[in-house]
Amino acid sequence: MRKQQSTKKQQKTVLKKKLTAAQQQLATVQGQLAAAKRSEEAIATELTSIEGQLTSTRQKLTEVKARLNRTRTEQQKVTVLLAKSQGTLAQAQRSLAQRMAANYRQGPVRYASVLLGAHTMGELVSRAELVRSIVKYESTLIAQIKAGREQVIKWKGLVDQKAGEIRKQELVLGGQQDQEAQLVQKRRLVLLEAQAKRTQIEAEYAQLAADSNEILQRLQALEGTPLPGNFSGKLIQPVVGRVVSSFGMRFHPILKINRLHAGVDFGAGTGTPIVAAAAGLVAYSGTMRGYGNVVVIDHGDGISTLYAHCSVLLVIQGESVAQGKLIAQVGATGLATGPHLHFEVRRNGSPINPIGGGL
The missing domain is CATH 2.70.70.10 (Glucose Permease (Domain IIA))
Structure with missing residues (x-):
């Protein structure tokens, strides 16, 4: 009888030590689980923030590309206008050059014949005015064409500058998008690792809790107090x-x-x-x-x-x-x-x- 009581006491002592050890392990694992959950939540929060930044960057990049397309269309239009104005100026300059060459060959005789052909003083004045008007018109026309061409050139310069600035924005946003996309992928992998670690700790915790409960039940079974x-x-x-x-x-x-x-x-x-x-x-x-x-x-x-x-x-x-x-x-x-x-x-x-x- 005494031997049975001694054996039972020894078993209880062993079980109590095991229970204490199991509970200490549970405390340790609980701390690890809490830390794992905090880490997982922090990573998830960071991932959500980065994904939001990536979405915003993609929207900005889409808007910039649309602006660049519109500006390039404007570039094409102003290039066509510049070519047209250059052609008009060249034609006007050729016409004036031809007229001046003809006048140079004929010299004062042509204008003199035009003026001397007048029969009256009024006709003389009218013919002289006509000659001056023709020369003035062609000179004014060329000046206007040149002024218009200068405006088109200025316009083209502004459009080209605008296109260059937008292109720079596109390159910057494109690089930013690539970096953020890579960071999102990396953080997703880190989150998966954190989730796997947390799941592993939860499984360990559940097993330790089960072991602790089993020890407690065995200890209770040995408590023969009435x-x-x-x-x-x-x-x-x-x-x-x-x-x-x-x-x-x-x-x-x-x-x-x-x-x-x-x-x-x-x-x-x-x-x-x-x-x-x-x-x-x-x-x-x-x-x-x-x-x-x-x-x-x-x-x-x-x-x-x-x-x-x-x-x-x-x-x-x-x-x-x-x-x-x-x-x-x-x-x-x-x-x-x-x-x-x-x-x-x-x-x-x-x-x-x-x-x-x-x-």
């Missing part, structure tokens, strides 16, 4: 508050994954009293990865209850408690977004819906 009585099958609500999250599958607000919510959450402020849902023996009082500060009570007949995220623990392991006894206070320790009580009921280690368990 209970105050057999489980009555009736549980009372352990805290004053309403149910804010029910039993079943849900999207975890911190881990960001779908997983079983193995209990119910009661909304309550920090420090709100937590009482034992039924009489039993405190199988565990301490920290548990994910659960924070937790109390586990064994009620006999394979039924146990768990009270998690506590701010203060008011009972110790091995202590007998009556139904309704104050055991802890509400908090937000462990993986919690705010103060509340996470309450679980387990039958032979498997979670069952507390609402269907007598509450």
Whole structure:
């Protein structure tokens, strides 16, 4: 008998050491998981920002290309006008040159004959005026054509300058677009790596939690302390508050994954009293990865209850408690977004819906 008790004590000692080690590992992995999630969120935020910059750059580049196309069309038009004005000027200059050459060959005789052919003084004056008008018209015409050509040349210079500036903008935006596109691709790869790392840590965390739970159940099985009585099958609500999250599958607000919510959450402020849902023996009082500060009570007949995220623990392991006894206070320790009580009921280690368990 003594030998059996000694062996049982040794087993309990070994299991307690294993449980402590498992919980320490869980704490470490939880920190790694939190860091991995922060890193992933930061990378995702940076990626969204870069993708927004890339979209903006692409829009600007599209607008610049459209402006460049319009300017090049204007360049073509002004080039045609310049060629036309140059042709008109050349034709006018040839006409004047031909007239001047003819006048030079004929000399004053031609104009003299035109003037001497007048029969009256009025006709003489009219013919002299006509000669002056012809020369003046051709000179004025050439001057106007030259002025028009100079305007076209100036216009062309401005259009060419505008096209050059827009082309520079196009080259700058094109290079910027390429750089941002490459950066987006790199950050996407980094995000995939971060997501894979986070998934790996989550799997490790889940396995450690399962191992810790298994050790706890084995330890509870070795706790042969007599209970105050057999489980009555009736549980009372352990805290004053309403149910804010029910039993079943849900999207975890911190881990960001779908997983079983193995209990119910009661909304309550920090420090709100937590009482034992039924009489039993405190199988565990301490920290548990994910659960924070937790109390586990064994009620006999394979039924146990768990009270998690506590701010203060008011009972110790091995202590007998009556139904309704104050055991802890509400908090937000462990993986919690705010103060509340996470309450679980387990039958032979498997979670069952507390609402269907007598509450």
